[in-house]
Amino acid sequence: MQEKIIIFASPVFFLLIACEFIIAQRRQQHLYRINDAINSLSLGVISQIAGVFLKFLSVGMYAWVYQHSALFDLSEDSVWVWISGLLLYDFLYYWLHRMGHQTNLLWAAHVVHHQSEAYNLTTALRQTSSGALFGWIFYLPLALLGYPVEVFIVIALIDLLYQFWIHTQQIGKLGWFDRVFVSPSNHRVHHGVNDLYLDKNYGGILILWDRLFGSFIEEQDAHPVLFGTRSPLRSWNPIWANLEVYAAVAKSAWQTENWWDKWRIWLMPPGWQPNDLLRKTAAQTFDMARPEYNPPLAKPKLWYCLIQFTLCLQVGTHFLLRVDSLALLPALAYAGWLISVFFILGGLMEQRPVYRRLEQARLSLTLLIPIFSETWFSTLDLDLNLKLAIALYALLSLLALSRFFEKSK
Structure with missing residues (x-):
């Protein structure tokens, strides 16, 4: 609901x-x-x-x-x-x-x-x-x-x-x-x-x-707010965004030799470290003057990412409207296809070469769906017009990808 x-x-x-x-x-x-x-x-x-x-x-x-x-x-x-x-x-x-x-x-x-x-x-x-x-x-x-x-x-x-x-x-x-x-x-x-x-x-x-409960403070004009976190993500990867702190805490829990600390670190405040790890790592300071994370990206590449995102946003709406009628496996497959789009777009905006190949693979798979399936992830019957539309989307996207994200020399 x-x-x-x-x-x-x-x-x-x-x-x-x-x-x-x-x-x-x-x-x-x-x-x-x-x-x-x-x-x-x-x-x-x-x-x-x-x-x-x-x-x-x-x-x-x-x-x-x-x-x-x-x-x-x-x-x-x-x-x-x-x-x-x-x-x-x-x-x-x-x-x-x-x-x-x-x-x-x-x-x-x-x-x-x-x-x-x-x-x-x-x-x-x-x-x-x-x-x-x-x-x-x-x-x-x-x-x-x-x-x-x-x-x-x-x-x-x-x-x-x-x-x-x-x-x-x-x-x-x-x-x-x-x-x-x-x-x-x-x-x-x-x-x-x-x-x-x-x-x-x-x-x-x-x-x-x-x-x-004593946690209020008023915004002060003399102190403009700086946004973000004390451990900046500095990535457009949405999967890593969800996992970064879990991974960091799990790594500390694994590395500490104190068994009690391996458990209690999960309930301690962010940034807390067991004593044995504190002795091994240098204290880090937060740079208030750090530049924003904004890796440069040529306009054609940015437009490619924006158009792909906009199209898949509509597909995501379709997923959310129809998922209740799906069996678990088709629902997981459809969700996986959608999440892969956002994951790959993050890598393309960071201009990592491997994501160009992943995008080629995703679009090729999308091209095969109307050829070998009569439905779109069991949610929509594919008539000839829909099959042609999906094929045209995949082919045009592959051409744009090849044109704008040319293979790095």
């Missing part, structure tokens, strides 16, 4: 992104980079794809606890159930979000949302694919109190959708609103890596939680 509502809301998202882009250009603020936007949006789509396969955790565990352990029978027809449910959800989100910055296990998932060194509405759609692995635990109090599953799904969606508009630099301070609700000014602080702003303003809808 949530994925479908996100799909239907997407035209609004992209309309607002276009408006923000135009306003920023008129103000001579160059806040958008196509490579960064493609990367953020790719991560958002992959997150939605992963969410399809993790619903048994994000919703299933809630439903099981509600069915077997609910203390009260709350009615979804009561307005107060919805209002109190939203308030309680936002309160629990605050603690999930706060712990997401204070424990490696949760930060490994949440870091994806913070990796962009830009801050615009595409950043709002930059989401993790692994957040459902442990995030569901924080919302079980709602199930225990008896909030129906339908109520939980809708209030979770409301909390999520609210947070879209706060990811902008085009809206300044809003007076009294900033003191009660999470606003663009409040949330810009949350994405800052400045010492002053680090690990502040965790609220989803209400900033009151931060004021109550």
